[in-house]
Amino acid sequence: MLLLDYQNVLIESLLRDRFVPGASPVSIDQVVSDFDGVTFHISTPETKSKILVSIHVKCFSELVQYGAQAVLEREYGPYIVAPESGYDFSVQIDLEDLPEDQEARDDLMRRVSLLKRNAMAAPFEQAFDEFHQLQEEASKYTSESAPQGVKEGGEVRAIHYREEEAIYIKASHDRVTVIFSTVFREETDRIFGKVFLQEFVDARRRAIQNAPQVLFLNEPPLELQGIPGINTSGSGEIGYITFVLFPRHLTNQRRAEVISHIQTFRDYFHYHIKASKAYIHSRMRKRTADFLQGTFKFRFVDVCVLTEIQSYVVPDLKQRRRSARQLVEGHSRFNRDFRNSTCVSQCI
Amino acid sequence: MANQTPAVVMDNGTGYSKLGFAGNDSPSFVFPTAISTKSPAGGAGGSGSGRPAVANKPSFLTGGAGPGSHLHGKRGTEDLDFFIGDEALSASAGPGYGIQYPIRHGQIDNWDLMERFWSNSIFKYLRVEPEDHYFLLTEPPLNPPENRENTAEIMFESFNCAGLYIAVQAVLALAASWTSSKVHDRSLTGTVIDSGAGVTHVIPVAEGYVIGSSIKSVPIAGRDITNFVQSLLRDRGEPDSSLATAERIKEEYCYVSPDIVKEFARFDREADDRFRKHTVNYPNGKSVQVDVGYERFLAPEIFFNPEIYSSDFLTPLPNIVDTVIQTSPIDVRRGLYKNIVLSGGSTLYKDFGRRLQRDIRHLVDARIQASEARSGGAKSGGLDVQVISHKRQRHGPWFGGSLLGQTPEFRSYCHTKAEYDEIGPSIVRRFALLGGPGST
Secondary structure (H helix, E strand, C coil): CCCCCCCCCCHHHHHHHHCCCCCCCCCCCCEEEEEEEEEEEEEEECCCEEEEEEECCCHHHHHHHHEEEEEEEHHHHHEEEECCCCCCCCCCCHHHCCCCCCHHEEEEECHCCCCCCCCHHHHHHHHHHHHHHHHHHCCCCCCCCCHHHHHHHHCEEEECCCCEEEEEEEEEECCCCEEEEEECCCCEEEEEEEEHHHHHHHHHHHHHCCCCCEEEECCHHHHHCCCCCCCCCCCCCCCEEEEEEHHHHHHHHHHHHHHHHHHCHHHHHHHHHHHHHHHHHHHHHHHHHHHHHHHHHHHCCHHHHHHHHHHHHHHHHHHHCCCCCCHHHHHHCCCCHHHHHHHHHHHH | CCCCCEEEEECCCCCCCEEHHHHHHCCCCCEEECCCCCCCCCCCCCCCCCCCCCCCCCCHHHHCCCCCCCHHHHHCCCCHHHHEEEHHHHHHHCCCEEEEEECCCCCCCCCCHHHHHHHHHHHHHHCCHHCEEEEEEEEECCCCHHHHHHHHHHHHCCCCCEEEEEEHHHHHHHHHHHHHHCCCCCCCCCEEEEECCCCEEEEECCCCCCHHHEEEEEEHHHHHHHHHHHHHHHHCCCCCCHHHHHHHHHHHEEEECCCCCHHHHHHHHHHHHHHHHHHHEEECEEEEEEEEECCHHHHHHHCCHHHHHHCCCCCCCCHHHHHHHHHHCCCHHHHHHCCCEEEEHHHECCCCHHHHHHHHHHHHHHHHHHHHHHHHHEEEECCCCCEEEECCCCCCCHHHHHHHHCCCCCHHCCHHHHHHHHCHHHHHHHHCCCCECCCC
């Protein structure tokens, strides 16, 4: 798995099971988490055939400010119900009132499982729209004569989607800049992250010319100057990752895909740091095993240690004896006298 | 709850992994503990003997890397090219992928694979950032502390999870029984009968601690019952006697009878009422009818009369339970008899608990009478035997974990990342007893 999924697998599989024609409805009541502190509540409060999916997003008020309501209404129109208490947004699906053909059903299933993605997509969509506006505006002027507003670009949209981390989006007439601030609690993670991001930065230079430009800084980039709530201590714990999206990424055909991709960036990034650590661990295990194999070959005393360790792992006495005997037989090639030593006979 | 993320509860068993969030009454995901990687199947036992080679070294020393895995040759993202769970099964059916099972006999056998299995469980299925969540994992009874340390290393160092608690499955199964109306005091003393697909364990637990020396296992479990049903179907020459059909029949029609002789008579008397027909539908649209007869009560009967199925294991389950309790320390035996808790899919047969309770009570009463007779006039106060079946039996350990993981004090029982960094892996050798005396 290189990329993370955008949809919630649980919602998808739950709905898929129930959308099959002839499937009998079953009651559900599950509270599940998603990335970035998002909580879903999937339940059947009234009857078994009415599935209520509610979402709680930490930064929902900010998202609403950037037009989340409109995006959600566009995506879920007739399914929206009043939000359940404690949650920000709810959709209800009546299994007895599903679209007839299979394609529409699949589409509904996909939409609902993308609830988090769609909620978070609003500020991006708004910024992309603003970019198109500014682009049009800017085409009327030459680069010198453009008025201040057009040159500078729009305001910065900040989404504080996690406790200490945020996404900042800024549209201007020739680009959209997306900045992630991310915190590394661990020294190791910071190093992995740096190496990883360097690859991102270099990707454009090397092979992939179409990629967005990526910058990585330890202090807030220029775009964020003057924004309240920015930590300028420069302690190195917070990193700022800047993506510069060019007009080719912002076309209407690409738009949905780009938003999905960039949204999952933070989790993707942390997932890969963790996967790299797992990979390095497996190499470390292999190396340790090789070393141990080497040492065990020659030192008799290890037979006793090993049998003792083995008694933890191999509860079956017969197998334990057999493996001990095998080991000792191997050793006796080096020294025939070992067989007589009392220690060995105790082991066996 | 608004600010606190729910704890992640993961119960990785030999056969199936149960994943979900604390506070729910059923796991979000249940799938086989299988991983398919892009390599020729199974590093171990490649000699073609059909049996894995006897390891001359405990698995945690070889790290399960196995011979001939050329890690140094892998420079790309091959390590991410794998599937877990049901996807693994379907991927291994095609070319290029080999399937492996990282857990054997309840214990983690291959740490490399397990680490990747967890990584995918967390990021693909549960979709959580482990830094934000506490984790509750399970382990089998008598799990060596080294295994626990390895688990902690992976959880804290690879995943940076916020906090970790590792609980013994049997203890969680006891906690799960608190939902039953028969349980009045929330004690962690009792005998757990855990019967899954491969093996049945009888585990005595006193005040939350497993009495390791008295654990007994019975080599009869779900898979044997399925095989038995299948052999009965084959003997009769039914039109479909595949393993899948046998399993469906086992799950849908089987129950435990109070007395087989009477049950046979009843089947002959009320044939219409007792015999059933099972319809098997094939993907190509055809269907056949399979008669379901005596196997309805004979199949689960192999727990109580193993001689009808196996020729080498002959001790009935009630006797095993009795022996287990009799070999436990004398001061906890009363509690163990009073609270016999069922867990696992193979204990779900109707009236399984009732039959077990009756049979154990007969054994106990017989023993009391004998000793009364020997003592010449002394009267015993009697012994209370109670078998508890409840609604959450199937995923008992997971549900117990979910129950305990949602309590407000759960986090204070966990070891946190900071504590781990301070002390090291040895910190997980001991955990305070969750749900024990002192907590709610």
